[in-house]
Amino acid sequence: MPELPEVETVRRQLHDRIAGKTIREVLVFKTGREMPIGKKFIPAVVGRRLKGVERRAKVLIFRFADDDAMLGHLKMTGKFLFVDEDYVPTKHDRMLFVFDGKTRMIWSDIRMFGYLKVVTSDGAREALAHYGPEPLEATLEELAERLKSTSRRLIKAALLDQTVIAGIGNIYADESLFRAGIRPTRTVDKLTSDERLRLVTEVKKVLAESLAQNGTSANDYIDTDGKKGGFQNLLKVYGRGGEACVVCDRPIKRIVAAQRGTHYCVSCQK
């Protein structure tokens, strides 16, 4: 599913529902390449109390009372879903977590790219150490400086690089560039300091606006109640190749840049 606004929406819901609760039971339906842990996983989590659910970049951190953690990445199609007792698992469900008070949480993942893994508090710190600053927390100056250091790459590639700035993905990279009036194919070293500042300003704004809408359900993102976000209705270029630009009416172009589908307006973005 997810970029920062979607993962943060899920984090808040998870925290509200399971913080303070103990994992009583785990059923594993599908393991997969990223989860060879198999037998070790269940005893590593069952009986442990969750202090809360945190987020760093697109990673969910299920923090146990002793500061060890279960790290979760949804990749493209991962979902957490709270379900009733009579819920029947589907073919894409990977695990069921049963918490205190009959709270039942499904982890499903159609494409099986995601992972859950248990780490110590040090292990969590190490696993998350390489990420760039959180765009909703860092200052504009900090964020602009991060872009400057990435030199001659395409700006689109730099925005997608989690070690430069954490949490931006394909949707918000395209939307930020449109709002800033910058073509995705420009190289970072060719941007003026004014453009870098404008771009990170729009990164912050678009992420905050999407978060306020509980994220974007452009493909199959849903929250832990199975509900869609609302920001797909406010996208200006992502997924709109061939359609008219909302500003100038000329067709939005779709190209491949940084190996990802990339959408921009030839006329509004220089």
Added chain:
DNA sequence: GACAACCTGACC
């Protein structure tokens, strides 16, 4: 940088 890989499904 580009590219393949990890996987499944939807759509043309």
Added chain:
DNA sequence: GGTCAGGTTGTC
């Protein structure tokens, strides 16, 4: 049959 999909990682 081919192409595409909110991600990441490891190869040339």
